[in-house]
Amino acid sequence: MRLSIYLLLTEGTPGYMDPGLLDQYELTDKSDVYSYGVLLLVILTGQRPVDLRRQPRDQNLVNRCNRLMTQGLFANIIDPILSEAVESPSTLEAMDAVAKLAIKCVSRDGHDRPTMKEVVSELHTIQRKTETSDSKMVKSLAKKVNISEEFSLVPLAGGQWHKSYDISTSISAVGR
Template identity: 40%
Template sequence: MIVAVKKLKLDSFQGHKEWLAEVNYLGQLSHPNLVKLIGYCLEDEQRLLVYEFMPKGSLEHHLFRRAPHFQPLSWNLRMKVALEAARGLAFLHSDEAKVIYRDFKTSNVLLDSEYNAKLSDFGLAKDGPSGDKSHVSTRVMGTQGYAAPEYLATGHLTTKSDVYTYGVVLLELLTGQRALDKNRPPGQHNLVEWARPYINSKRRVIHVLDPRLGSQYSLPAAQKAAALAMQCLSMDARCRPDMDQVVTALEKLPEVKKTYNHPLLVSNTSGSRNSEQMPDLRGRLAFESVKRM
């Protein structure tokens, strides 16, 4: 069995807290679109997490790599990944899990050998609000270019903060551009600010779509996906859809239906809390990034 082993940095207290968060959340939650935590190792000052191995690597690698002869992700696969990542977030936001992910980005979406998407890295995840509370107050953390404006301004974290971040990633999938890139021309450094006027207009959407896609998509499908991204990116959190609504909208795209007709790409969408304790692999693992067991 091939596994991936992640070694946590211990140069700050936050590193240990993030390690504990991953053990707690992935040790309890099970869903086809969440990466599986096989076990953990705590020995002396070492903190390791042992995951299922995802051979295709991260969405970031496939979306932004510009190496010669590198084949970019097709439109159908991009929409497939968008749907499966949305399903993962929808499960986290469900009454069964009640988790706010807080760090959704392309580097945290991993792909297996059949390009099935799974969310990874739960170090910044938080329990959602309980009782009559509408939000969780917390220190602002995450990756620049992805965080929701109200979270940046107040530190108030809700599931709609994740929805905004999902909108950023969906926009990255559509454009093939990073959320924040200072190598782009002035006025285009922030992807959301630059693309917003284009994707707000059905006639102008085509001007920001990834040119590497060629004619793989239908214009109506691209317009619907762009409109969904804009809803997620609403400055007013109350106007954003919830992730269940995002999933429903993506499932209606004809390209997604066509992709899922392939027998190898059909996935189970149910999830659960896992009552079984994660195995403690103390002393059994060499400090390697990938190991056969």
């Protein structure tokens, strides 16, 4: 519901509008895919679709992202705040996959864009891969951490005592 309202609000907004609409005056289902691709890029980059404060070749976010992705500079398009929040390699891979999907969505030629059904399917696939990968990583890490049954009592404020468990890890094993 929120997404459809957002897309309605962005209809005709510079930067979100399908360039084919300007060329051929034809609004298609693939025009919505273009707008959705721009929305994904806005989320990933934290930038506006059009920003006249950027260098002339980068004022249009789609052009900027296309150029950087073609040059293999994926990390340069990601919002630094979002980058800092990444906690696992699978999350970074998912962000890369979403960026590649967004680039497909904003293809200049509408025939080269996926359908919205294909976009949704791809997003579900990315989500499943991330969940599976993160789950495997957590299970692998859990096997490498040994929690001993021995514990000691640790004094807390107010005269209370707390059980302290001995947690030991093999640093070389965790780093893999």
